[in-house]
Structures are given as C-alpha cells and as structure tokens.
Amino acid sequence: xxxxxxxxxxxxxxxxxxxxxxxxxxxxxxxxxxxxxxxxxxxxxxxxxxxxxxxxxxxxxxxxxxxxxxxxxxxxxxxxxxxxxxxxxxxxxxxxxxxxxxxxxxxxxxxxxxxxxxxxxxxxxxxxxxxxxxxxxxxxxxxxxxxxxxxxxxxxxxxxxxxxxxxxxxxxxxxxxxxxxxxxxxxxxxxxxxxxxxxxxxxxxxxxxxxxxxxxxxxxxxxxxxxxxxxxxxxxxxxxxxxxxxxxxxxxxxxxxxxxxxxxxxxxxxxxxxxxxxxxxxxxxxxxxxxxxxxxxxxxxxxxxxxxxxxxxxxxxxxxxxxxxxxxxxxxxxxxxxxxxxxxxxxxxxxxxxxxxxxxxxxxxxxxxxxxxxxxxxxxxxxxxxxxxxxxxxxxxxxxxxxxxxxxxxxxxxxxxxxxxxxxxxxxxxxxxxxxxxxxxxxxxxxxxxxxxxxxxxxxxxxxxxxxxxxxxxxxxxxxxxxxxxxxxxxxxxxxxxxxxxxxxxxxxxxxxxxxxxxxxxxxxxxxxxxxxxxxxxxxxxxxxx
Amino acid sequence: xxxxxxxxxxxxxxxxxxxxxxxxxxxxxxxxxxxxxxxxxxxxxxxxxxxxxxxxxxxxxxxxxxxxxxxxxxxxxxxxxxxxxxxxxxxxxxxxxxxxxxxxxxxxxxxxxxxxxxxxxxxxxxxxxxxxxxxxxxxxxxxxxxxxxxxxxxxxxxxxxxxxxxxxxxxxxxxxxxxxxxxxxxxxxxxxxxxxxxxxxxxxxxxxxxxxxxxxxxxxxxxxxxxxxxxxxxxxxxxxxxxxxxxxxxxxxxxxxxxxxxxxxxxxxxxxxxxxxxxxxxxxxxxxxxxxxxxxxxxxxxxxxxxxxxxxxxxxxxxxxxxxxxxxxxxxxxxxxxxxxxxxxxxxxxxxxxxxxxxxxxxxxxxxxxxxxxxxxxxxxxxxxxxxxxxxxxxxxxxxxxxxxxxxxxxxxxxxxxxxxxxxxxxxxx
Ligand SMILES: [Zn+2]
Numbered sequence: 001x002x003x004x005x006x007x008x009x010x011x012x013x014x015x016x017x018x019x020x021x022x023x024x025x026x027x028x029x030x031x032x033x034x035x036x037x038x039x040x041x042x043x044x045x046x047x048x049x050x051x052x053x054x055x056x057x058x059x060x061x062x063x064x065x066x067x068x069x070x071x072x073x074x075x076x077x078x079x080x081x082x083x084x085x086x087x088x089x090x091x092x093x094x095x096x097x098x099x100x101x102x103x104x105x106x107x108x109x110x111x112x113x114x115x116x117x118x119x120x121x122x123x124x125x126x127x128x129x130x131x132x133x134x135x136x137x138x139x140x141x142x143x144x145x146x147x148x149x150x151x152x153x154x155x156x157x158x159x160x161x162x163x164x165x166x167x168x169x170x171x172x173x174x175x176x177x178x179x180x181x182x183x184x185x186x187x188x189x190x191x192x193x194x195x196x197x198x199x200x201x202x203x204x205x206x207x208x209x210x211x212x213x214x215x216x217x218x219x220x221x222x223x224x225x226x227x228x229x230x231x232x233x234x235x236x237x238x239x240x241x242x243x244x245x246x247x248x249x250x251x252x253x254x255x256x257x258x259x260x261x262x263x264x265x266x267x268x269x270x271x272x273x274x275x276x277x278x279x280x281x282x283x284x285x286x287x288x289x290x291x292x293x294x295x296x297x298x299x300x301x302x303x304x305x306x307x308x309x310x311x312x313x314x315x316x317x318x319x320x321x322x323x324x325x326x327x328x329x330x331x332x333x334x335x336x337x338x339x340x341x342x343x344x345x346x347x348x349x350x351x352x353x354x355x356x357x358x359x360x361x362x363x364x365x366x367x368x369x370x371x372x373x374x375x376x377x378x379x380x381x382x383x384x385x386x387x388x389x390x391x392x393x394x395x396x397x398x399x400x401x402x403x404x405x406x407x408x409x410x411x412x413x414x415x416x417x418x419x420x421x422x423x424x425x426x427x428x429x430x431x432x433x434x435x436x437x438x439x440x441x442x443x444x445x446x447x448x449x450x451x452x453x454x455x456x457x458x459x460x461x462x463x464x465x466x467x468x469x470x471x472x473x474x475x476x477x478x479x480x481x482x483x484x485x486x487x488x489x490x491x492x493x494x495x496x497x498x499x500x501x502x503x504x505x506x507x508x509x510x511x512x513x514x515x516x517x518x519x520x521x522x523x524x525x526x527x528x529x530x531x532x533x534x535x536x537x538x539x540x541x542x543x544x545x546x
Numbered sequence: 547x548x549x550x551x552x553x554x555x556x557x558x559x560x561x562x563x564x565x566x567x568x569x570x571x572x573x574x575x576x577x578x579x580x581x582x583x584x585x586x587x588x589x590x591x592x593x594x595x596x597x598x599x600x601x602x603x604x605x606x607x608x609x610x611x612x613x614x615x616x617x618x619x620x621x622x623x624x625x626x627x628x629x630x631x632x633x634x635x636x637x638x639x640x641x642x643x644x645x646x647x648x649x650x651x652x653x654x655x656x657x658x659x660x661x662x663x664x665x666x667x668x669x670x671x672x673x674x675x676x677x678x679x680x681x682x683x684x685x686x687x688x689x690x691x692x693x694x695x696x697x698x699x700x701x702x703x704x705x706x707x708x709x710x711x712x713x714x715x716x717x718x719x720x721x722x723x724x725x726x727x728x729x730x731x732x733x734x735x736x737x738x739x740x741x742x743x744x745x746x747x748x749x750x751x752x753x754x755x756x757x758x759x760x761x762x763x764x765x766x767x768x769x770x771x772x773x774x775x776x777x778x779x780x781x782x783x784x785x786x787x788x789x790x791x792x793x794x795x796x797x798x799x800x801x802x803x804x805x806x807x808x809x810x811x812x813x814x815x816x817x818x819x820x821x822x823x824x825x826x827x828x829x830x831x832x833x834x835x836x837x838x839x840x841x842x843x844x845x846x847x848x849x850x851x852x853x854x855x856x857x858x859x860x861x862x863x864x865x866x867x868x869x870x871x872x873x874x875x876x877x878x879x880x881x882x883x884x885x886x887x888x889x890x891x892x893x894x895x896x897x898x899x900x901x902x903x904x905x906x907x908x909x910x911x912x913x914x915x916x917x918x919x920x921x922x923x924x925x926x927x928x929x930x931x932x933x934x935x936x937x938x939x940x941x942x943x944x945x946x947x948x949x950x951x952x953x954x955x956x957x958x959x960x961x962x963x964x965x966x967x968x969x970x971x972x973x974x975x976x
Contacts, residue, residue, distance in 0.1 A: 017794040018818060026633045030823065030830040031727050052566075052616075060834040063636055079562030086612050090663045091560050109639055177570060178845075178855060196868055230764070351767055356811045359766040460565050494576035499569035505616035506845035509609065513837030517728060517866045520834065527728065528868045538845050539577050541732075541858040543872040 021112075028064050035193075035396075036524035037065070041112075043523045044068040046141040046168075048122060048157075049075075050102035052503045053147045053175055055087040056512025058102075061519060062109045069106070070141070072118045072125075073099040078459055084505050126156050135160055138167065143519055145171040147511075148503075151449040158185055158412035169522060172412050173515055174441045175507050175536075177499030179492065181438050182515055183533035184522065186409035190326040192396050193526045196403040200346040201292040205252060207238045208345065208369045214361075215239040220269065228271055230355035232362050233281035240266045240281070241288050252289055259289065277353040292342045301406055302334040325389040329397045330404070332381035336373075343401045344373040374398045407531050415533060415546070416442055421479040427546045432485035433492075434535040434544035439484075440492035443473035444500060453501075465500050467493045495539070507538055514543070558664030564589070567618055570854050582853040592618045596851050599685040600624045601674055601701060603650040605831050606691025606723050608640045609840030611654055614689075615662040617848050622658075623668045623685070625677070626651040631792070637833040674701055679708050682718065687850060689843050690722045693829065695750065695915070696964055698722065702735065702743035703885045703966040709738045721846050723839040727830040728866035730839035733877070734846050734858045737886065741860065741877040744885040748913040768808060768815035772824045775803035791826045800825060838864060884914075890957055890970035897949040897975040901929055904948050908960065914969065916962040923958055926951070931962075949975055 022029065029037055043066045047054050050073045058069055077093045087105040088098070099117035107115040126134060138144060138160060146154065154172065161167045162185060169186035207215065215238040220228065244262055245251065253262040263285050270278045306327050320328065337343060347370040349363055377398055381387040389397075397404075416424050416439070427435035447470060453463045470493045474484060514534065521529040532545045564571075571588050574580075582588070598619050600610050603626035614622055628650050630641045640657040641650070651669035658667045670677075674697055682688070682704060692698050702720065710716040720735040722743060735742050760766070761773045780789050780800065790796050801821040808816045822828065842862055849857040858874070865871045882889045891914075895904060901921065908919050921928040928951055929943050930936040943951065952958055952973050960969040 016818075017798060020632060022819075023632045024635050026636075026819070026822075027828070027831040028636055029819070030828065031832065056837065059639060060832075060837055063639060063833040065636075079560050080565035082560070083563035084566045084616055086616060086661065089661065090558075094560075108642070110635075111643075177575075194868070354766060355764045356766055356813070359764075360812045460562050462565070462569055491576045498573045498575045502566040502569035504566055504570065505613055506841045506848060508841075509613050509837050510841035510845065513834040513839075513841065514866075514870060516834035516837070517832075518870070520832075527866075530870045534870045538842075539575070539849075539855040540874065541842060541846070541862045542874045543864070543870055545869065 025065065032520075032524050032526050036526050039524045040520065041065055042067050043142040044070075044140065045519070046070045046072065046138070046144045048072050048144070048146040048149055048153075050085075050087070050098045051081075051147050052085040052505060052508035053173060053511050054145070055085055055102050055106060056508045057145060057147075057173070057515045057519070058106050058512075059087070059109060060512055060516030062106050062113045062115070064520065065110055065112055066523075068114045068116070069103075070116045070118050071099040071103055072120065072122050073097075073102075074119045074121045075099075077101060080459055084503055084508070086505075123150070123153060126153055126160075135163070135167075139164075141168045142523060143168050143171060145173065145515065145519070147173045148175065150454055151445050154412065154445075161185065162187075162411045169409070170412060171515060171519065173511055174445065175503060175511060176441065176444055176496050177502045177504060178507060178538040179437050179441065179495055180507055180511055180536040180538075181441055181533055182511065182518075183412070183415075184409065184518060184529060185412040186407075186522070188409065189407040189522065189525075189529060190324070191405040191407075191525055191528060192326070192393075192400050194400065194403045194405045195527050196405075198403055199350070200348065200402045201290070201342070202234055202287060202349070203292040203342060203345060204234060204237050204241065204287045205289065206292045206342065207241075210365050210369060211235075211238055211362075212242065214365060216242060221271075225271060227355070227358075229275045229277055230353075230358050231277055232352045232354040232358055233277055233284050234349070234352065234362060235358075236266065236269070236278065236281040237285065237288055240269065254289070259285070262288065280353050294337045294341070294343055295402065298333075298337075298343065298401065298404060301330060301404060302337075304330070304406070307331045307334055320385050321388045323387075325393055326397075326406075328381060328385065328387040328389055329377075329394065332377050332385060332387065333397075333401055335380050335384070336377050344377055344398050345370045346399050346402075347371075348399075370398075405528050407529065416477050421477060421482065424477070425479055425482040428482065428485055431544060431546055432488040433537065434546045436485060436488040436492045437535045437537060438533055438546055439474050439477070440470065440489070440496050442477065443470045443493075444496050446473040446476075448500065462499075462501050465497050467497055470496060507536075510536065510538065559593075564618060571852060575855060578855055579853050588852050588854070589618070592848075592852055593620050596686050597621045597684060598623070598847065598851075599682070599688045600691065601688065601697070602626055602691040602693075603640075603654040603669075604628065604634065604691065604693065605637050605833075605836040606725065606840045606843070607650070608638045608654055609836050610689055610691050610723075610844055611640070611658050611667060612662075613841055613844035614847065615658050615665045615667070617844065619847075619851070620665050621668075622665065623670070624651050624655055625670045625672065625674055626654075627671065627673045637831055637836055639833065679704070682708060683716065685718060687847050688718055688720050689847055690720060691724075691840060691843070692722075693724070698743050699747075699964075700966040702737075705735075706737040706742055706886045707967075719850055721843045721850075723843040725831060725835045725839050727832070728835055729864065730835050731861065731863045732839050732842040732846065732858070733861045734850070735860070741879040742883060742886045745880040745883045745887075746861075746877055747915055750912075750915075765807065765811055765813060768804070768813055768817075768820055769824050771804040771808040771811070771813060771816055772800065772821050774807055775800045775821075776825045779803050789825075791822075797822050797825065835864075835866065838866075884969040885967055890972040892974065893971045894974045894976055895948060897947065899948055900945050901948055901951070902944040905929070905944075914960075916960070916969075917964050919960045919962045919965075921958050921960055923952055923956060928952075928958065948973065 045061055045066055047058055050071045075098050077088055077096050077098045079094055081098060082088050082090050082094050087102045093101045097119050099119055103115040103117040158170055161170045165187040169184050171184050173182040215235045244265060253259045263282050266282045266285060306323055347367040349366055378394060424435060447465055451463055518529050521527040535544050573584055574582055596619055600607055603624050630645045630648055630650055632646055634641060640654045645653045649671040651671045655667035655669035659665055705718050705720050708716050717737060723732045724730060756770055756773050761770050765771050801818045804821055805816045846858050849855045859876050861875055861877045863873045881887050882891045905919060908914060908916060918931045920930045927940050929940045954975050956973055958971045958973060
C-alpha cells in the first residue's frame with residue numbers, strides 16, 4: 001500500500017519540467033518519441049555536393065539532431081552558387097570551398113550536431129576507390145545522399161553501395177527547373193512502428209475466455225439502471241453475439257438481414273430509451289462480423305524465404321538466432337498465428353461510453369490477455385526457436401503486428417534498365433506524366449554527361465540542349481517498339497531544355513523537405529518510406545510514384 | 547558589385563546571381579502562358595516592383611522568407627505577434643538559442659537581410675487585425691503560414707471584402723499553407739474567384755472536445771484527467787488567476803493535479819508532456835514538412851508574380867506518413883459560403899426548437915465553427931452575448947421557440963467575436 005506522501009514524491013520526481021533538450025525537440029518527439037530520436041542522434045549522413053538542394057536536405061536533418069554529417073565536395077563557390085543557396089553568404093563566400101562554407105552555416109542550426117567538410121576530389125576518390133578504402137569509408141555512414149551527381153560517378157557509387165546489404169542506403173536526387181525525382185537504393189527495410197492508421201482488432205467476433213465469461217456473468221435485466229447505462233459497448237457486443245449464436249446454430253450474423261436483426265437485438269437490450277452505451281454498441285456492431293483472422297498483408301510477410309525452413313528442423317535451426325531480430329520475431333509470429341488463427345491481442349482500447357470502473361476493468365482484461373499472448377510469442381521465439389531478441393523490441397513488435405511493413409528495395413537504375421526496360425514501358429502507359437518526367441531526367445543526365453558538363457558546379461553559360469538530343473537519349477533506354485507518350489514527353493523535354501541546370505530555390509527547398517522526411521523514416525525505422533521513385537512536377541504542383 | 551547582364555541591375559546583384567532562376571525567366575516552357583514576357587520586364591517586376599506580405603514568422607514563415615528572398619523578391623513584409631520559444635528551435639531555422647524571448651518577426655527579418663544581400667524585410671511585431679485595408683492594399687501577393695484558424699478566417703474575409711470589381715488591383719492572391727506532423731497542404735485563393743478559406747472550413751479536423759460529464763464523473767483516459775485539472779480544478783483552486791499554458795509551473799501544477807486524479811481512478815498514462823500537449827493543443831511539427839509546404843507556397847507566389855508557369859488550381863495536399871502521397875485538386879467554391887458566396891445558408895429546423903437549441907446547433911456545425919454566436923433579424927435582437935445589459939435583456943428569448951420570433955423563410959444574422967463577418971441563415975421549419 002502506497003501512502004499519499006510516497007505518491008507525491010513519485011509524481012514530483014518524474015513530473016519535473018523537461019530539460020532543455022526535451023523542450024527543444026518537443027514538437028518532433030510527439031511524432032517519433034525518444035526511440036526515434038535516439039536513432040536520429042546516432043545517424044551519420046554523407047552528402048555529395050553542397051548544391052542548394054543538398055544543403056536544403058541537410059538543414060532538415062541537422063535541425064532534428066542527427067549525430068554527424070559530412071559534405072564531400074571539392075568545388076569552390078561560384079557566383080552562381082552564391083545566388084541560390086541559403087547556406088552560403090552571398091558574394092562573401094565566392095571563391096571559398098563550398099563544402100566548408102555550407103558546413104559552417106549548417107552547423108549553426110544545432111550545436112549538438114557535428115559537421116565536416118571533406119574537400120577531396122571525389123571523382124578521383126570514387127573512381128580509384130578499390131585502392132583507397134572507399135568501401136570501408138562509406139560503410140561508416142548511415143545513409144548517403146547525392147544530388148545531380150555525374151552519371152558515371154552515380155553508377156560507380158551505386159555499385160559500391162549495393163555490393164553488400166550492410167552498406168548504407170543511397171538516396172539519389174535529381175532536379176532541373178520545376179521537375180525532379182528521387183529514390184532510395186536499399187535492399188530491404190523493415191518497420192515495426194509504421195504508425196499506419198489501422199486499429200488492431202478488439203476480437204469481439206472471437207472473444208477470449210475471460211472477456212466472454214465477464215460478458216455472460218452480467219445480470220443485465222436486474223442490475224442497477226445507472227450501471228446498465230455504463231457497460232462498455234465491447235462487453236455489450238460480446239454478450240449480444242453470444243445470445244445471438246445460441247439462437248442461430250452457433251453462427252454469427254452473415255447476411256444483410258441478419259446483421260440488421262442483430263442490431264435490433266442490441267437495441268432491444270436497452271432498458272431506457274437514451275442509453276448511449278447501447279447506441280454506441282449498435283453503431284459498432286460491424287465489429288462482430290469483422291473477422292479477427294490474420295490480415296492478408298501480414299500473412300504475405302510469412303512467405304519470406306528465411307522463414308520457410310522445414311518445421312521439423314526448427315528446434316535445431318542452427319542459424320535462427322543469427323537471423324535479423326525482425327525476422328526471428330516474424331517467424332515466431334507466424335507460428336503463433338498458425339496455432340491461434342489471429343494476431344496477438346493489443347491492450348490499447350479506444351475510448352467508449354462507460355463508467356471509469358467498468359472501463360478500467362475491461363482495460364485490465366485486455367491487458368492481462370495481451371500479456372499472456374505476448375508470453376506465448378516470447379516462448380515460441382526463445383524456447384522453441386532458440387531466438388534472441390531484446391524485450392523492448394519484442395514489446396514493440398507484439399503491439400504493432402497488425403501494421404508491420406517490409407519493403408524490398410531495388411538498385412538505382414533498375415527501374416529503367418531491368419527486364420529489358422519493361423517496367424518503364426508499362427509505367428509510360430499507366431502513368432505517362434510521371435514516367436515521362438523520370439525518363440526525361442535520366443535522358444538529361446545522359447546528355448549532360450556526353451557533353452562533358454559536370455552538374456557539380458553551376459556555371460554560366462547554361463548548356464544548350466535540344467529536344468532531339470533528349471528524345472534520342474530517352475529512346476535509347478526503351479525496349480524496341482515502345483514509344484514515348486507524345487504530349488507528356490514534349491512537355492517534359494521542353495521544360496528540361498528550358499532549364500537544364502537550374503537548381504531553383506523553391507524546388508530545392510521542396511526536395512529538401514521531401515527527401516529529409518524519407519531519410520528520417522529510414523533512420524528511425526518509423527513510418528513508411530517511399531516504395532519506388534517519387535516524381536515531382538512543380539508546374540502543376542503534383543508528386544507521383546512510379 | 548553591379549550586374550552587367552540583367553538589364554535592371556540593382557546594387558548587391560552580382561553577375562551570375564540569378565543564373566538558376568534566369569533559366570526560367572529568360573525562356574518560355576511548353577506549359578507557360580503565352581502572355582509571359584520572358585526577360586527583363588518580368589525580372590524588373592519581380593526584383594524591383596513586387597511587394598509581398600508574409601503572415602507568420604514561425605515554422606512556415608521562416609522557410610517562406612528564405613525562399614522568397616532567394617527567388618528574387620526584394621520587398622518583403624512580415625507580421626507575427628509571437629516571441630521565440632525554445633520549442634521553436636527544432637524547425638524555425640532563422641532563430642538561435644540566444645534569440646529566445648525576442649519577437650519572431652524582427653529576428654527573422656534581420657537574419658534574412660544579413661544572409662541575402664539587397665533584400666528588404668520589413669517586420670511588424672503585432673497582430674494582423676491591427677492593420678487596415680489600406681495596409682493590405684499595398685501588396686501584390688500575400689502568403690500565410692499560420693497555425694491559427696481564427697487569424698486565417700480574418701485575413702481571408704478581409705481580402706474577399708477588399709475586392710472591388712472596378713479595380714483589378716484590389717484582388718490580392720492569397721496563398722495559404724498549413725502542416726501537422728508529416729502532413730500538410732498549400733492552396734491558392736483568388737478572393738471572390740476561387741474557393742476561399744471559409745469555403746473549406748468543413749475540411750478541418752474536428753477538435754476533440756470531451757463532454758463535461760465525462761471529465762467530471764467518469765474519466766477513462768489520461769486526457770480526461772488533464773481536462774479535469776485545467777477546466778474544473780484550476781478555476782476552483784486559483785479563482786480569478788489566469789492559467790498561463792506557457793508557464794512551466796502552471797503545467798507542473800496541472801500535471802500533478804491530473805496525476806492524482808488518475809491514480810485515484812486507476813488510469814494510466816498522465817505525463818508532463820501529455821499534460822502540456824492537451825492544454826496547449828500542441829500540434830507536432832518538423833522542419834521537413836514545413837519546408838515542403840513553404841516551398842510549395844513560394845513556388846506558387848513565384849509563378850503568379852512572373853507568369854513563368856501555370857499556378858496551382860487550387861489545392862495541394864501532402865501526406866508523408868505512408869510513402870509520399872499527395873493529391874492536387876480544385877476545391878470548389880461554395881455558393882452559400884458566408885464570406886464569398888453571397889447566398890444565405892439554408893437551415894431547416896423544427897418549429898419547436900428553442901433559440902437555445904439553435905445556438906447549440908450552430909456551435910456544433912463543422913462548416914461554420916463559431917463559439918458564442920449572437921442572433922438578430924433585420925428588425926429585432928434575438929440574443930446578444932454582449933454587452934451585459936443587452937445579454938440580460940435578450941436572455942428571456944433563449945427559451946422561446948425560434949418559430950415565434952422568425953417567420954418561415956425569414957433570415958437570421960449571426961455574429962460572433964471569432965467571426966470576421968456576419969452570417970445569414972435562411973430558416974425553414976419542419
Ligand atoms: Zn468562400
């Protein structure tokens with residue numbers, strides 16, 4: 001028994017006003033909590049070039065508090081750079097190392113973040129990488145980001161980073177004038193806390209024993225009338241469903257007519273006209289026929305080859321504990337669902353009309369059952385499978401099984417090049433604007449490269465490009481017989497011709513935000529990153545995914 | 547340094563400064579309006595003539611100011627009534643720890659002028675309502691980066707009212723942005739021509755309001771305990787002393803009071819941070835989302851000011867929680883919009899409904915959103931919330947049936963202090 005002075009001390013101890021760091025990050029902690037923040041504070045970001053787009057991306061990563069960023073860029077600030085980049089000091093920066101100026105001004109945004117300017121010539125560094133440890137160096141970063149990188153360097157870099165799936169993901173950002181696209185090269189990305197807005201099943205159609213027992217124990221007809229108006233709808237529905245099944249060969253309402261008459265049954269249980277808990281039960285009645293079986297998106301995760309070792313050999317699964325923890329948990333979940341037919345229960349209840357006492361009682365029933373089912377998962381994982389995962393990850397996993405996500409990434413360029421170009425060909429049919437924009441940016445990359453124009457430095461005069469050159473480059477990547485959608489292509493190519501090397505401040509800022517959002521999702525493993533290539537058109541103001 | 551290459555040179559411009567932007571301004575694209583006059587004329591307008599107002603120097607405002615300055619707007623004004631708080635520093639990137647407590651508008655203006663040579667940013671530390679139509683008339687464009695619905699309704703109604711059919715200059719495009727977590731929206735409003743802010747009020751998320759009886763008698767969630775502490779206990783214990791949600795000591799008191807109640811009712815989950823979140827109605831905010839929405843607003847401003855490309859028609863919505871999802875669409879004007887529609891709002895009520903009931907209905911209506919409405923007809927006052935004498939005089943009407951006071955098809959004028967205009971209701975009875 002705790003006496004009141006103990007309570008008071010406990011409250012004051014953890015109720016102290018948050019420290020400065022918590023206050024500074026308050027508005028983001030409300031999105032990704034301390035776990036996400038901890039991941040951000042360990043992240044090391046490498047960015048090639050310090051273009052306006054690059055510094056815009058970094059700004060949105062330095063502010064939330066990454067551990068470290070390096071800008072790799074040996075170029076000196078040109079007058080052109082000084083005009084469009086907020087992280088250069090106008091004419092005063094001209095002639096200085098662009099990376100050093102940008103790092104200095106970006107680091108001012110957050111004292112907790114370490115910034116480093118690396119002014120080595122990265123063309124030489126990357127192309128001779130085999131000899132000078134470029135792989136090891138790159139693998140020291142959490143994520144690598146490039147903007148408008150020369151085509152040959154981009155290919156080299158993406159090959160190096162794709163080589164080993166422990167190497168950092170590569171974010172490739174391209175822009176010209178009002179048009180842009182970006183995608184993330186990664187092998188696989190797993191998400192437990194996806195924050196997807198689907199609520200877990202309350203399992204009313206298949207109530208667990210303690211809940212069913214409680215619902216059946218209530219003497220609805222004779223209990224105090226106030227208490228009657230305070231029974232949570234979950235309990236009412238479980239009770240009504242049991243009553244219904246007794247009358248209907250143990251079957252749940254299936255047809256429209258049955259569902260309607262089930263609702264009338266709920267309504268007829270009222271003892272007073274205005275019992276709001278019964279009204280709520282009626283409006284939530286659909287939960288009785290929403291099956292608590294395992295959602296197909298989750299079932300599909302079980303087809304991962306790492307989970308399909310023959311079950312006979314499971315106990316002896318030599319390498320099970322060496323699987324990534326997420327997949328150990330997924331295997332345990334698979335076995336759990338095969339035995340039970342549902343996902344582990346979560347203890348989060350929505351609010352509902354009820355007295356405090358009844359609500360807390362129901363909450364405790366759910367909590368106890370959720371603990372039991374979690375213990376079952378843990379038991380499968382550790383005792384049956386010989387797995388090894390820390391408890392806090394197990395907790396998070398079990399709470400989020402209804403919204404787990406596994407993304408399979410692809411190598412940079414795979415979209416246009418693989419399957420003999422079939423992917424881009426079908427995208428041109430289904431989303432011609434998006435596909436044409438993506439193809440146009442690739443064609444531009446090609447043409448600029450062939451002209452020997454390095455997009456690393458903005459320098460007047462802008463290169464002259466013709467629509468024919470772009471069209472030729474685009475056609476070269478398409479499989480025979482596939483044609484460009486004329487209207488969309490002309491709109492894209494004309495716009496690229498107009499502004500082939502323009503890193504517009506607004507486009508840069510918008511990409512800075514979009515890319516930083518994705519990087520944060522990758523780093524925190526919370527929320528769901530983009531699956532595919534994101535295309536941006538700032539003339540009509542849309543984004544699309546191909 | 548003076549530029550040689552761009553015709554209308556101004557001091558501070560250096561050769562190559564506008565290399566990136568001039569690629570757009572020197573030539574048309576395939577989707578550019580034929581009226582676009584590429585070259586010196588449009589540059590001169592953008593850099594020497596255009597005058598733009600930014601409302602809000604917070605999360606969106608900081609980004610907006612930086613973008614506008616870099617795109618070449620030279621005469622920028624900014625209004626903000628707030629001072630800098632430490633919790634702004636995770637995204638309001640023009641502010642530093644040493645600036646905490648200073649006015650946002652002033653610090654932001656100084657920073658921009660220091661960083662981007664040749665730009666003049668004129669700050670006003672105060673409320674938008676302090677300024678009159680003459681003030682707003684001087685701008686070509688207005689961009690709004692606000693977190694207050696009330697302020698947005700005010701500026702929207704003000705700009706719609708300013709439109710004078712005889713004077714095309716009186717139509718001021720309003721670009722409005724808003725964010726919440728990984729989500730946001732940007733829109734272009736051409737007052738009286740496109741749908742206005744008021745037209746889309748029903749798209750706002752309804753604020754969760756907890757019934758007072760739940761708070762008082764049957765708390766179930768930690769939020770219920772916090773509301774109990776702030777709505778019921780604070781006035782009971784502290785009497786007239788006003789609660790200041792920016793005062794950490796006040797939050798601590800609320801937190802402790804809510805915690806005690808939660809303990810008593812076996813409710814888990816009251817924390818200091820949740821307490822602060824509930825009483826201040828804190829909306830999560832991050833730099834990246836603000837960057838997206840601010841850039842989109844500024845991009846529309848740039849396109850409208852230069853005609854270099856078509857502008858957004860008229861609503862862009864972005865959701866970044868599950869991949870990158872966005873939706874661009876034309877929000878339709880509402881014929882019965884109380885600000886830009888001109889038609890009275892039709893309302894059908896029971897002939898038995900008392901005035902009090904009508905007031906409740908109005909307060910609940912999502913597309914109207916008023917707190918304390920006063921009602922009158924052309925020739926009589928039905929109920930006035932203030933001043934006290936008139937409130938007392940009209941109070942007996944509260945229990946009368948509306949049908950006793952207003953004939954079928956009659957109009958009721960609704961006003962409220964939170965409403966920058968009056969609303970006409972056409973009443974029919976069932
Ligand atoms: Zn309107």
